[in-house]
Amino acid sequence: MNSITVLIAEDDAAVRDSLLMLLRGEGLRARAFASGAELLANLPDEPSACIITDVRMPDMDGVEVVRRLKDLKGHAWPVIVITGHADVPLAVQMMKAGVVDFIEKPFDPHRLLEAVRGCLGHLTEQEGERQNRQEIAERIAQLSQRESQVFRALVEGRSNKEIAAELAISPRTVEIFRAKVMSKMQAKSLSALVRMGLASPPQ
Amino acid sequence: MSRPDAFAFIDSTTAKLMRAPWAGYPLAIGAVLAALGIRAALEGFGSFYYLPMLPAVMATALLAGRRETAFAIILAVAANVALVHRDSISDTVANALLFASVAWLISEGFWRLRAYRRSTSELSRRLGRRDHMLQTILASVPVVTLDRQGIVRSLTPSASAILAAPEALAIGEPFSLFVEDFDLKAFPAPCPASAATGLWVGRSGEGKKLELNIQLGLNEDETDPDHAILCLTDLTDSHAADAHAREMHAQLNRVWRLNSLGEMAASLSHELNQPLSAAVTYLHAAQTDMKRAGPVADSAGRTVDMAKAQLLRAGEIIRRMRELLAHESRGLDVESVGSMVADLHGVIGMIGRTGAVEIRLQIDDDNDIVWAERIQFQQAMVNLVRNAVEALEGREAPVVIISGKAISDEAYEIRVEDNGAGIATADMETIFRPLMSTKSGGMGLGLSVTRTIIDSHGGVLKVEASPMGGAAFSFCLMRERELVDA
Numbered sequence: 001m002n003s004i005t006v007l008i009a010e011d012d013a014a015v016r017d018s019l020l021m022l023l024r025g026e027g028l029r030a031r032a033f034a035s036g037a038e039l040l041a042n043l044p045d046e047p048s049a050c051i052i053t054d055v056r057m058p059d060m061d062g063v064e065v066v067r068r069l070k071d072l073k074g075h076a077w078p079v080i081v082i083t084g085h086a087d088v089p090l091a092v093q094m095m096k097a098g099v100v101d102f103i104e105k106p107f108d109p110h111r112l113l114e115a116v117r118g119c120l121g122h123l124t125e126q127e128g129e130r131q132n133r134q135e136i137a138e139r140i141a142q143l144s145q146r147e148s149q150v151f152r153a154l155v156e157g158r159s160n161k162e163i164a165a166e167l168a169i170s171p172r173t174v175e176i177f178r179a180k181v182m183s184k185m186q187a188k189s190l191s192a193l194v195r196m197g198l199a200s201p202p203q
Numbered sequence: 204m205s206r207p208d209a210f211a212f213i214d215s216t217t218a219k220l221m222r223a224p225w226a227g228y229p230l231a232i233g234a235v236l237a238a239l240g241i242r243a244a245l246e247g248f249g250s251f252y253y254l255p256m257l258p259a260v261m262a263t264a265l266l267a268g269r270r271e272t273a274f275a276i277i278l279a280v281a282a283n284v285a286l287v288h289r290d291s292i293s294d295t296v297a298n299a300l301l302f303a304s305v306a307w308l309i310s311e312g313f314w315r316l317r318a319y320r321r322s323t324s325e326l327s328r329r330l331g332r333r334d335h336m337l338q339t340i341l342a343s344v345p346v347v348t349l350d351r352q353g354i355v356r357s358l359t360p361s362a363s364a365i366l367a368a369p370e371a372l373a374i375g376e377p378f379s380l381f382v383e384d385f386d387l388k389a390f391p392a393p394c395p396a397s398a399a400t401g402l403w404v405g406r407s408g409e410g411k412k413l414e415l416n417i418q419l420g421l422n423e424d425e426t427d428p429d430h431a432i433l434c435l436t437d438l439t440d441s442h443a444a445d446a447h448a449r450e451m452h453a454q455l456n457r458v459w460r461l462n463s464l465g466e467m468a469a470s471l472s473h474e475l476n477q478p479l480s481a482a483v484t485y486l487h488a489a490q491t492d493m494k495r496a497g498p499v500a501d502s503a504g505r506t507v508d509m510a511k512a513q514l515l516r517a518g519e520i521i522r523r524m525r526e527l528l529a530h531e532s533r534g535l536d537v538e539s540v541g542s543m544v545a546d547l548h549g550v551i552g553m554i555g556r557t558g559a560v561e562i563r564l565q566i567d568d569d570n571d572i573v574w575a576e577r578i579q580f581q582q583a584m585v586n587l588v589r590n591a592v593e594a595l596e597g598r599e600a601p602v603v604i605i606s607g608k609a610i611s612d613e614a615y616e617i618r619v620e621d622n623g624a625g626i627a628t629a630d631m632e633t634i635f636r637p638l639m640s641t642k643s644g645g646m647g648l649g650l651s652v653t654r655t656i657i658d659s660h661g662g663v664l665k666v667e668a669s670p671m672g673g674a675a676f677s678f679c680l681m682r683e684r685e686l687v688d689a
Contacts, residue, residue, distance in 0.1 A: 014481035022484045025491035056473060058632065084476030085469065087529070106479035106518035108511075109487035 004123050006116060008032040009039040009053040009065055010082075015105075019052065022109055023116065036060035040068055048127065050119035052112075055083035055090065063090075066097045078119035082107060136200045139185050147184065150177040154190070155197030216266050217317070227263070227271030234259035235278040239286075252287055253279070253302040257309070264310030272310045276303050345435040350428050353378050353387060357429070365415075365437045367407035378433070381405050382415065387431055402438075414438040448549020451581075455550065458582050461528075463648045466655060468528040472521045479521075483514045535660065537683045540571035540607050540615060543580055551588055551605070558592040560601040570609035573680035575660060580680075583656040584619070586649045587676050591621040594673060598623055604671065614679040623673035631666055 023030040055062035084105035187193035238259035256279035345362035405413035493500035595601035669675035
């Protein structure tokens, strides 16, 4: 199930409507809002949306939307800015604020779709990593206390002998625990196990 | 004061006697005794009766009042009656009465003279004061007097300053030396009541060109050598100031035309780009739908591609036009607010006079060094002032206050406020949008252009209700502090 959507803030009804039609026609999930404030109010908790915003809008302009998105919920949201009133200082200001792309109206829809796909690809990647991290965390949670101690020690790069000495058990027992850890963590090799350990540091 | 000393003595003695009322009587007694002495001394030459007494009475009358004089007459009569033997009572009485009336008549003459003298000296004192006042006024007014031939007879210090000619050199020269072709007859025949005026181009002693307004008054007294009195007004500086204001106005007008064109283009391009974007995007969505129909729709898809290309071309044309008309910012310089506003005095004065509005300038010259583009800043100021003045149309006692002061280490705030009707809260946002005028005559670009200018200065144009009752527009400029510290 793909929860990634495209969120649009655009005050012009025709542009808003046509963008929805374009994105949905490409099979993407999209929602549109008539103002920046509305968009911010409907922002999902996870950074699982690509945002398209206009610059010149009443009440809150695009510059302000970008600034608030940065402060909100601690994530870097991928933002594409579309504007009918582009000038160099504005473009520079926007790129500095960390927007992914800055597109002048009227734009070639291909260009916009490319930018959106870029954002979504990035988000999917992030989403994948996030899911991966979550799975690893779930697996770590299944380890017993002793298994968990052995897992952390392995991630830190200790040898069987060192672990045995540290936990006051025989090296043979360490080996049995290590096999159990590898199986529970679904790690095919020691290096895969270490990677998982690094991706999910102990809380 | 070429008055004889005797008069001064009489005046001062009289004044003293008036202050000490009883001092007149010893004087009368002394005078009569002295007269008796003189009479005794003259006894050997013949018989004198009343005649020697006359000077005694006159002296008393000259120095003292009526009562003392009467006393002196009685004394003289008594002395005569006692000393001179008369044959009959009627002789005695007749002589005494004759003496008394003659002496009284003469005394009365003296008193009249004295009163007359007092009033003339009072009059001349008053005249002296008037004369002094007139001299003081004349010293500040450029006045030249000419004789019948147009030769300068006198000139006041300020006239000599205007003509740059020392008094000693100018007197005796023809006035046409300073004002070419000056001719008394060139003035319209002055009616005696009001003076005639005329504009003349003159040349000062230093060769500087002068624009003079000359007011002519002719002396009606045929015998007075000061035939014509000319009052000069130097218009050179005020004409130069007018020219500067006109130049400033023209320059601002040029900038205004460019600014408003740019603003129009920007606004138009924004408005047109929206529907163009929507159209292209709709077409693209349509193409996506067509692709599902398979190869049948290929040709239609290609046609739609061409339509999209044309729409994008329209967008390109708009972009080029906007770039062409965009306000060419020459960048910000270090400027002084006081000097930028001082340049505008003439133009602001003109706007105020047109709207019959009082415009007060309260620009703080301290710490007024800021980053600004001079002409654009001035354009913004004129726009705000003109707006304020127009908002005051039909108001009683209309006032616009332009104020400026440093409000922090970073910012210098400028405010333009009026005591008009103000701006409804609902309109506060829309007034800045182009083509959104609330005025019947306006294009609605003024505030929009002004905001664009303030934006380019890194400021924000704000509007709020003024304590004066109307609207208050304000913005901040970035202060340049290093220059101030240096």
